[in-house]
Structure formats: structure tokens, C-alpha cells
Amino acid sequence: MRAAFYISDGTAITSEVFGHALLSLFPTEFEHFTIPFVESHEKAEMVKQEINKTFRRTGEPPLVFHTFVNPEIREIIDSCDGIIYNFLEHFVAPLEQQLQLEAKPKAHRTHSIHENNYDYRIDAVNYALANDDGSNVSNYEHADVILVGVSRSGKTPSSLYLALQYGIKAANYPFTDDDMDELKLPDFLKKNKSKLFGLTIDPQRLMEIRDGRMANSKYASARQCRMEIREVEKLYKKEKIPFLNTTKLSVEEITAKILSATGLQRHKY
Amino acid sequence: MRAAFYISDGTAITSEVFGHALLSLFPTEFEHFTIPFVESHEKAEMVKQEINKTFRRTGEPPLVFHTFVNPEIREIIDSCDGIIYNFLEHFVAPLEQQLQLEAKPKAHRTHSIHENNYDYRIDAVNYALANDDGSNVSNYEHADVILVGVSRSGKTPSSLYLALQYGIKAANYPFTDDDMDELKLPDFLKKNKSKLFGLTIDPQRLMEIRDGRMANSKYASARQCRMEIREVEKLYKKEKIPFLNTTKLSVEEITAKILSATGLQRHKY
The missing domain is CATH 3.40.50 (Rossmann fold)
Known part of the structure; x- marks a missing residue:
């Protein structure tokens, strides 16, 4: 069974919703792994090893849905043997253009106690x-x-x-x-x-x-x-x-x- | 204030999570409109008119985040005066390739009573x-x-x-x-x-x-x-x-x- 990882420096809820919406289009089963709060290089390295191990176990590259803010941590995950699907990346540039504003990523921007209301x-x-x-x-x-x-x-x-x-x-x-x-x-x-x-x-x-x-x-x-x-x-x-x-x-x-x-x-x- | 629409033939929860994750990267305020259960041509036409009216009111094209399954309904929304961000579209082809499987979109695939468990x-x-x-x-x-x-x-x-x-x-x-x-x-x-x-x-x-x-x-x-x-x-x-x-x-x-x-x-x- 193909493995899917949902990874983030926050709750990973956004990655899950994103990945789940896509995978639900396919008439097959997946093995799901959510890894929230990947906030350090050490933890990112462990997650990368976990993905690579899953590849060796299943014989198929895991699908990796992630939403990282910190570019260094993201690069560690991006260098794993899984297939990366990064939806933020695809849409930020066109939105910056449309809004004439630069994106200012910060961690815990969604699903946090600091949200309004x-x-x-x-x-x-x-x-x-x-x-x-x-x-x-x-x-x-x-x-x-x-x-x-x-x-x-x-x-x-x-x-x-x-x-x-x-x-x-x-x-x-x-x-x-x-x-x-x-x-x-x-x-x-x-x-x-x-x-x-x-x-x-x-x-x-x-x-x-x-x-x-x-x-x-x-x-x-x-x-x-x-x-x-x-x-x-x-x-x-x-x-x-x-x-x-x-x-x-x-x-x-x-x-x-x-x-x-x-x-x-x-x-x- | 720029308007953002979250539209779907289902609950629109996926569109909201997707749009919210993106817009939260920008240091500005948005006016939010969620329109769920757009399941008929008539309703899609009404939503399109609503988006176009919002454009005229605000002077800026609304941002439209949607996840449609039915291509005819999607085309009606796509023909509005807003800027369309369709995350399914970007990722389905690469996933089909990776999984060697054809996507079989059906309505209410997420957030429905038919989900397992x-x-x-x-x-x-x-x-x-x-x-x-x-x-x-x-x-x-x-x-x-x-x-x-x-x-x-x-x-x-x-x-x-x-x-x-x-x-x-x-x-x-x-x-x-x-x-x-x-x-x-x-x-x-x-x-x-x-x-x-x-x-x-x-x-x-x-x-x-x-x-x-x-x-x-x-x-x-x-x-x-x-x-x-x-x-x-x-x-x-x-x-x-x-x-x-x-x-x-x-x-x-x-x-x-x-x-x-x-x-x-x-x-x-």
C-alpha cells in the first residue's frame, strides 16, 4: 500500500486536508502518517529517515504533503526519497503578483491560539x-x-x-x-x-x-x-x-x- | 478590502483550508465569503454574478478558491471576473502519473457521511x-x-x-x-x-x-x-x-x- 505523509512545523491539519482532498480522488487505499511540529533540524532529519525507511519497506516512494515556513527545515524534508507535493509553493508567487504584496510566512499562522477570535x-x-x-x-x-x-x-x-x-x-x-x-x-x-x-x-x-x-x-x-x-x-x-x-x-x-x-x-x- | 470566495459542490471546507493557508501568509485583511453546495448550473450562475458584483463594488478582482468535481459547473465559475486558484488541477496530473492510476472524481468525497468511520x-x-x-x-x-x-x-x-x-x-x-x-x-x-x-x-x-x-x-x-x-x-x-x-x-x-x-x-x- 502506498504511504502518504502529512508533515508540518505546526499541527499539519492543512497538509492533511490538502493531501486527503487529492488522494480521495483516487480509487485506492493509502497508509497515512501525520507528523506535526517538525520544528528543528534534528526532528526534520528523523522524519526524512522515516520516509526513506518507508520507501525501503514498501518499495514505492511515499507521497509527502507538507507546509513548511522555515526554508532550511523544508529543504531537509525535500531531500528525502519521497515525492513532494508543496501546494504553498505553487500559489504564493501568483498571489504575490495579484496582491502586489510580499508573502511574510511565519510559523503557526493557522490553527493557533493567536488566531483572531x-x-x-x-x-x-x-x-x-x-x-x-x-x-x-x-x-x-x-x-x-x-x-x-x-x-x-x-x-x-x-x-x-x-x-x-x-x-x-x-x-x-x-x-x-x-x-x-x-x-x-x-x-x-x-x-x-x-x-x-x-x-x-x-x-x-x-x-x-x-x-x-x-x-x-x-x-x-x-x-x-x-x-x-x-x-x-x-x-x-x-x-x-x-x-x-x-x-x-x-x-x-x-x-x-x-x-x-x-x-x-x-x-x- | 480584497474579497476571497471559497466555493465548492460540497461543504467548501477544503477550499477554505486551502485558501486560508495561503492568505494567512499575507500581512493584510480579506473579506471572506464561503458558498457551499453549488450543485446546479443555476446556482453556479448566481455565484458567478455574485463574484462579478463584488468586483464592481470593490474595484478589485475577488480571489476565488474552489474544488469542483463537475466540469460544467466548474467552467461556469471559472468564467467569472475573479482570479481562480484551483489546487486540485495542479496536482492531479502529477499524482496520476506517480500512482499510474486515473483520478475518479466524485462529489462529496470528503467531509461526508459516507466516509469510513x-x-x-x-x-x-x-x-x-x-x-x-x-x-x-x-x-x-x-x-x-x-x-x-x-x-x-x-x-x-x-x-x-x-x-x-x-x-x-x-x-x-x-x-x-x-x-x-x-x-x-x-x-x-x-x-x-x-x-x-x-x-x-x-x-x-x-x-x-x-x-x-x-x-x-x-x-x-x-x-x-x-x-x-x-x-x-x-x-x-x-x-x-x-x-x-x-x-x-x-x-x-x-x-x-x-x-x-x-x-x-x-x-x-
Whole structure:
């Protein structure tokens, strides 16, 4: 199996995203190695030896995706037996030309605590945790968005992702069986109606997820799942709450769609 | 201010990471616009008009970072008045050559629910939430890692990030004032010692964070913060628990360092 290395003097998240986007185009498997914080000549030499050893083991030159700022460290990695893919290199010169500005590389420029708005993200995580699953309903005046939906429709992971990645204060509130007789918005949601965003899910998929948690329960029954989904969708339409079916969506896709539908202000790019 | 567009037929996360990594090299500000899920000719035409309008408003051609799979949609975007930076294009041919394989682009290849191990990530988020802040200490046999440290040293955001991004089941356990008289590992931690990873933080920074939450409390006092940090660091050394000072680190950096120090198996690349 071909080996792929993702290497950087920082977290290597950028190298991973870059390499992964490219390799995902190819219908084959790779062996992945991430090596972050390569900040010294010694460490770079060790990484180079590691790449060369992998070449000898696999018989094929490893693919090396890297984003280095320090040119001396980069040169050590560039001199390994792997195939180097350096996306910064290709694009910096045309961007300098276009912007009429010289690039000023410095280490830890992305994914660091020095990024603007880092504190927003940590505050938002604390907010999302404190306001998960309907706890703290008196706190919604501070929310940027309130996700609503039945149990296991994707509210919690989406709230946490909005907070961690984008610094958005996302609360979430569940509609439960007790609400279903005459489903309507409780006052604390009505007061914050412009912040509501509904999630829904296909009843069949909801059943599967709930059955994994509580097999053979009323909670996981076909009738209950169908009823709950029918009622919340009716409510969303009646109250004109924007909503999204999460059945086939990842948490990244759900949150991208919420951001795009609501125009919420992000605190991170 | 120069405008930058991040556009894709998927979440546009890859375009954002790519564009952000490049633009962060330049000592200037940009106006950012992310447009995900551009999946139809109509939507692509609207986006093109939006880019052209932005050009007229700002007087400078917007920078356009995109990752499209469908060539017809890509061509519509490519025909806008912005400057196109397409990193896939530059690297696909050399990779095809190297792998002796033809690229088979398909939509939603990254950041989608169809990625391997997506369910691991959702299970891990549920695990991290259920095992946050010392709740559920009987559950540690299922943990991949248990972060320990004093209150506000970064355990909770790090656990959630490990779960959401990497599908790692991260529990976390706080050492509190009550533990400090004779700090030692409780039995439920001793039994899982190989899973422990300690966080620490400079007392001054800890004071600032705690003061933001509970001003003028004993909890936030210099003496208390210094004492707690001294005690936990002593414990880490005595028990040979690997540990990390989080003072100047983002959650991305903390988790990258934990992964690299522990060799934990990730469920996502």
C-alpha cells in the first residue's frame, strides 16, 4: 500500500486536508502518517529517515504533503526519497503578483491560539455544553442559534461543531414524547423564534439509531418515530421555522447548510 | 478590502483550508465569503454574478478558491471576473502519473457521511459528553484516552475535539481542591493508567481564566492556582503520566500533540 505523509512545523491539519482532498480522488487505499511540529533540524532529519525507511519497506516512494515556513527545515524534508507535493509553493508567487504584496510566512499562522477570535470558540464550546439538550432554557438570549428537533436527529454533534469550529453559540432543545400531544413552541422558544433552526430525519433512520441505544423500546418503535417526525415537521411548517433533513448528511454538511441558510456570523475562517 | 470566495459542490471546507493557508501568509485583511453546495448550473450562475458584483463594488478582482468535481459547473465559475486558484488541477496530473492510476472524481468525497468511520465520530462525541468532567468514572474501560488536570486547563474542549475530529473516545477527569491535601490517583484512574494524559497550564494564565468565571474567588486566587498546578505536576512526574502545558496552545495544537505523543489510533484522515 502506498504511504502518504502529512508533515508540518505546526499541527499539519492543512497538509492533511490538502493531501486527503487529492488522494480521495483516487480509487485506492493509502497508509497515512501525520507528523506535526517538525520544528528543528534534528526532528526534520528523523522524519526524512522515516520516509526513506518507508520507501525501503514498501518499495514505492511515499507521497509527502507538507507546509513548511522555515526554508532550511523544508529543504531537509525535500531531500528525502519521497515525492513532494508543496501546494504553498505553487500559489504564493501568483498571489504575490495579484496582491502586489510580499508573502511574510511565519510559523503557526493557522490553527493557533493567536488566531483572531480563538477565545470566542472556547466560550462557544462552554455555552454549547451548558445549553445542550434543553438544559438552561433561561439562557437563550445569549444564543446565536437554537437547534430544535426530536431525540437523535443530530442536534448535539451539530451544536458542538458549530461552537468548536466556528465560535457560534449554539443551544439545542429536544421535543420529546411528552410534548407530542399538542406540539407547540414553549414560551422560551417563542421569544427567540428568529434563532430557531429545525432538524428532521427519515423515520426509518431514526428508528435504527434509537434501536442502537434502546432496543425494542417504545422510543425506538416505528410508530413513535413516524409520529414524532410528522409532528415536528408540521410545527416547523406552521411556525415557518427553517429546517433540514439530516438523514444523509455528516455533521460538517449539516453545519455548512445551517450557516448558509441562516447567514450566521462565523468567528473563524 | 480584497474579497476571497471559497466555493465548492460540497461543504467548501477544503477550499477554505486551502485558501486560508495561503492568505494567512499575507500581512493584510480579506473579506471572506464561503458558498457551499453549488450543485446546479443555476446556482453556479448566481455565484458567478455574485463574484462579478463584488468586483464592481470593490474595484478589485475577488480571489476565488474552489474544488469542483463537475466540469460544467466548474467552467461556469471559472468564467467569472475573479482570479481562480484551483489546487486540485495542479496536482492531479502529477499524482496520476506517480500512482499510474486515473483520478475518479466524485462529489462529496470528503467531509461526508459516507466516509469510513463516520459513525465512530458520532459515538465518540456521545462518549465524550457522557464522560466529561469526571461523570461516569465507571466507564473508563471504553475510553481510548482519559485527559486529567485541574479545572480550566483545557480538558473539555480537547476531549470534544478528539471525538469530533478523530473519532477518539476521550473521557476527562478533574482534580479539584478536595483532592489536593494528598493528591494521588483514585483507583478508577490507577486501573486505566496507560490511558491517562495530563494537562497543565501556567498558574498566571489559569488565574485569568478562572477569574473570568468566578471573580475574586478562592478558586481563582493566585495561591490556589499555584498550589493546584504544583500538586498535579508533581503527581504526573511521580506516576510517569505524560503531560502537556496548554498555556499557549490552541485546541488543534493540544490534540495534535496528544495524538503524536500517545500514538492513539485515529478514525479519520
